[in-house]
Amino acid sequence: MHWISKIPINHHPKQAQIKYLASQFQLHPLLTQHLFNQGFSDFNKLDAFIYPKLSNMYDPFLMNEMKHAVTRILKAIQRNEHIHIFGDYDCDGITSSSILYLALKELGAVVTTQLPLRSEGYGLSVNVVQHLPENISLIITVDNGSSTHDALRAAKEKGIDVIVTDHHEVLNERPDCLVFLNPKRKDNAYPFSDLCGAGVALKLVQAIFITLNRDWIRATEPFIDIVMLGTIADMMPLNDENRIFCYHGLRKLQQSPRKAFKILLDALRVKSIDSSTIGFTVGPIFNACGRIGDPNLAASILQNNEPTLKHDMLPIR
Numbered sequence: 001m002h003w004i005s006k007i008p009i010n011h012h013p014k015q016a017q018i019k020y021l022a023s024q025f026q027l028h029p030l031l032t033q034h035l036f037n038q039g040f041s042d043f044n045k046l047d048a049f050i051y052p053k054l055s056n057m058y059d060p061f062l063m064n065e066m067k068h069a070v071t072r073i074l075k076a077i078q079r080n081e082h083i084h085i086f087g088d089y090d091c092d093g094i095t096s097s098s099i100l101y102l103a104l105k106e107l108g109a110v111v112t113t114q115l116p117l118r119s120e121g122y123g124l125s126v127n128v129v130q131h132l133p134e135n136i137s138l139i140i141t142v143d144n145g146s147s148t149h150d151a152l153r154a155a156k157e158k159g160i161d162v163i164v165t166d167h168h169e170v171l172n173e174r175p176d177c178l179v180f181l182n183p184k185r186k187d188n189a190y191p192f193s194d195l196c197g198a199g200v201a202l203k204l205v206q207a208i209f210i211t212l213n214r215d216w217i218r219a220t221e222p223f224i225d226i227v228m229l230g231t232i233a234d235m236m237p238l239n240d241e242n243r244i245f246c247y248h249g250l251r252k253l254q255q256s257p258r259k260a261f262k263i264l265l266d267a268l269r270v271k272s273i274d275s276s277t278i279g280f281t282v283g284p285i286f287n288a289c290g291r292i293g294d295p296n297l298a299a300s301i302l303q304n305n306e307p308t309l310k311h312d313m314l315p316i317r
């Protein structure tokens with residue numbers, strides 16, 4: 001066991017605190033010492049690690065430009081503007097667009113989603129912008145948009161506002177869009193930069209609910225299984241805020257799965273669910289939709305409260 005510290009507990013300079021934490025959490029002193037050495041060195045930090053809590057999610061307004069994003073979206077809802085969510089064809093794109101769609105729909109928005117086919121290429125393109133229905137006045141990208149400068153210019157020329165929400169590295173300057181949400185932007189102020197696209201979408205939803213004075217934990221919790229799927233399928237590190245999403249998302253999937261997941265898990269005859277089930281079974285099914293078919297179909301299953309799974313969508317056994 002290579003991770004065990006070479007310092008025996010009785011010689012550790014903080015042995016009193018480690019023993020105290022071990023007794024408080026009823027952990028083996030050796031494990032507590034290891035966690036202590038990994039930075040879980042006081043009661044609150046260890047408590048947050050062992051019992052991940054939705055209330056420990058970060059303030060979404062720490063993300064640069066979040067307030068501006070919320071203001072524009074609420075204005076669009078109030079004015080009955082047509083909001084168009086544009087995602088990506090992989091599982092993260094499917095999940096991020098579905099989270100935002102479901103939340104905005106619940107708030108009474110006029111909203112549609114679109115994921116490109118793989119043959120159409122990644123990200124918002126000039127071609128997509130040019131073929132949008134006339135009445136769209138706000139595009140929200142999810143899981144893409146940080147480097148799509150030509151498409152943003154085309155949208156600007158058509159008078160369409162664009163809120164870019166993304167988590168990919170920002171290759172050039174800030175894209176020329178109305179709002180730019182990305183925990184990887186160079187001047188990022190958000191404390192955790194390893195969110196996936198679905199994670200960024202969830203932070204936006206959380207910020208909208210906070211602004212509307214809703215109980216944001218109760219309002220955000222219904223999407224926790226979807227953000228978990230996006231986070232694991234996009235191979236994000238399962239620490240920090242991602243750990244909160246995945247802990248609660250996996251529990252929800254285990255205890256009270258939404259209908260779409262229930263049908264899928266029943267078809268797969270999956271009994272117990274952990275991150276490997278998502279990473280090696282459920283995630284690849286959603287990713288495959290974008291690889292060999294139409295990812296919009298997979299998204300519609302998550303976005304529909306009464307989904308049906310067609311027989312030809314089941315994996316071959």
Ligand SMILES: [Mn+2]
Nearest residue numbers: 092143197234
């Ligand atoms: Mn992604």
